[in-house]
Amino acid sequence: MIKFLDLAAQNNEIVIDVERAFAQIHETTSYIDGPPVAAFEAAFAEFLNVRHVIGVASGTDALRLALIAAGVSAGDEVITVPMTFIATASAIMQAGATPVFVDIDPATGTMCPRALQRYVESRQWKSANGPRAIIPVDLYGLPAPMNEIREIARGAGLAVIEDACQAHGARLTCDGRWQMAGTVGAAGCFSFYPGKNLGAWGDAGAVATNDDELAERVRRLRNHGRISHYAHADCGYTARLDTMQAAVLISKLKRLAKWNARRREIASLYRQRLESTEVDLPLEPADAESCYHLFVIRSARRDLIRASLLEQAIDCGIHYPVPLHLQPALRSLGYQEGDFPVSEHWADTVLSIPIHAHMSDGEVEQVSRTIEDTLARQAARTDEPDFGAEESSTHTD
Ligand SMILES: Cc1ncc(COP(=O)(O)O)c(C=O)c1O
Known part of the structure; x- marks a missing residue:
């Protein structure tokens, strides 16, 4: 776990x-x-x-x-x-x-x-x-x-x-x-x-x-x-x-700087491990330094990656699956789907993977490997020869 x-x-x-x-x-x-x-x-x-x-x-x-x-x-x-x-x-x-x-x-x-x-x-x-x-x-x-x-x-x-x-x-x-x-x-x-x-x-x-x-x-x-x-x-x-x-x-508070430094180390390990995969990694502009409250990757295959992580007892989350303009509580503001396409796209693709100050390098490795293996398996499936529309449709998500 x-x-x-x-x-x-x-x-x-x-x-x-x-x-x-x-x-x-x-x-x-x-x-x-x-x-x-x-x-x-x-x-x-x-x-x-x-x-x-x-x-x-x-x-x-x-x-x-x-x-x-x-x-x-x-x-x-x-x-x-x-x-x-x-x-x-x-x-x-x-x-x-x-x-x-x-x-x-x-x-x-x-x-x-x-x-x-x-x-x-x-x-x-x-x-x-x-x-x-x-x-x-x-x-x-x-x-x-x-x-x-x-x-x-x-x-x-x-x-x-x-x-x-x-x-x-x-x-x-x-x-x-x-x-x-x-x-x-x-x-x-x-x-x-x-x-x-x-x-x-x-x-x-x-x-x-x-x-x-x-x-x-x-x-x-x-x-x-x-x-x-x-x-x-x-x-x-x-x-x-x-x-x-x-x-x-x-x-x-006495420990916050130390804990944040460890979060940044973990973020850097994730970057090294995941940069060759198809997932989008969080961007950190040159004039800003995140404290990595969350480490959020983005992928069109978000749901597949999430299912694999959960299957391996690796906890993860979605922050946030519904952007605020589409929340029932804010319906009175009069916004509609399509009003903020970037936020909507992020809501459909973001996945928060574990990050915290007490996480070990081995755990980071295990999370990264699970993501990598899931994407590689999926790529291998979609690369298989197409023997007919019905069969190929079972191999795509
Ligand atoms: C971006 C953001 N704004 C506001 C809040 C509200 O904070 P609280 O839950 O302490 O009221 C949170 C807390 O989750 C948050 O993440």
């Missing part, structure tokens, strides 16, 4: 630290806003090299509160991509705005700046006020092309809120230097869902920003709009980062 992700192995590394921290929390009963919250925020801000990190209850809350704090409200549009987890769009709806999609780049899977530019120039808005913000998504851990997106946003007066929920420790070059994903827009939003590169033992998230006012607004909104214990400047939310989760995150 090859696991897609090994949370138990992560836990083995941190359990002593975390138990000690939990004992202290129980002793002080500081379950809400205890010292680990501020300690984690400071440590993650240092890791990202950003002025503020505000811990919240989930990645979805991070996106929702960052949008509201950036001034997004009813009647506004927020531009994003259809090839992402539903929460990117749900957060826009929760902020009262309308999600509007532009297609992804066929090479990288992240927002296509040309498609964004076309939409912004079209002035064919779907809601009363037109666009107010853009949410580029760092899909699978690869930073979106923030330089181009920021340029377009600046020209159109739009805020950029980066969905970095899959990109803890990914980097990109911006303003001539390497910077962490989630730190170059007005705000970057992180999820600490357990399976993320930096994951809690439950739900958690954070907003990162260099904007003092935006930080203050998010800080207020996460805690009932409080300015003092019983004075409230806004009707806010119960969206605080839990103290226990903060303690887990402090411990895992």
Whole structure:
């Protein structure tokens, strides 16, 4: 059995630290806003090299509160991509705005700046006020092309809120230097869902920003709009980062760079092993460094490869089989099949194969060999002499 992700192995590394921290929390009963919250925020801000990190209850809350704090409200549009987890769009709806999609780049899977530019120039808005913000998504851990997106946003007066929920420790070059994903827009939003590169033992998230006012607004909104214990400047939310989760995150953050480095090693092994096969491997542009939250290959024979992997007890997944514009939950937006052909093609061909910090080279070899053998067997079948239409049809997928 090859696991897609090994949370138990992560836990083995941190359990002593975390138990000690939990004992202290129980002793002080500081379950809400205890010292680990501020300690984690400071440590993650240092890791990202950003002025503020505000811990919240989930990645979805991070996106929702960052949008509201950036001034997004009813009647506004927020531009994003259809090839992402539903929460990117749900957060826009929760902020009262309308999600509007532009297609992804066929090479990288992240927002296509040309498609964004076309939409912004079209002035064919779907809601009363037109666009107010853009949410580029760092899909699978690869930073979106923030330089181009920021340029377009600046020209159109739009805020950029980066969905970095899959990109803890990914980097990109911006303003001539390497910077962490989630730190170059007005705000970057992180999820600490357990399976993320930096994951809690439950739900958690954070907003990162260099904007003092935006930080203050998010800080207020996460805690009932409080300015003092019983004075409230806004009707806010119960969206605080839990103290226990903060303690887990402090411990895992210490290991994140090491764990991400191992993920990059595994990605490089997969590249070496699979580059001669027909599958499309994830592209990493020269100005970006993925943290390989997922290692996603693409193939017209995706379902066949997936079936072979599962048969060999190798876990794998599809992120995502249905692009957001075709999700029943978003039917009211009025999109149809064919509206975003690149996203639809990706949804039909993507396959996430196992990658995690505790995976061995032998396991990478076994996954690669299974993919290689499956494709070779299939090629041999389709190369067999054609003795008649009926027989040949049984040999194709
Ligand atoms: C791209 C993306 N955006 C948003 C989210 C939402 O995060 P959460 O599940 O913590 O609310 C996720 C989490 O899976 C995600 O992958």
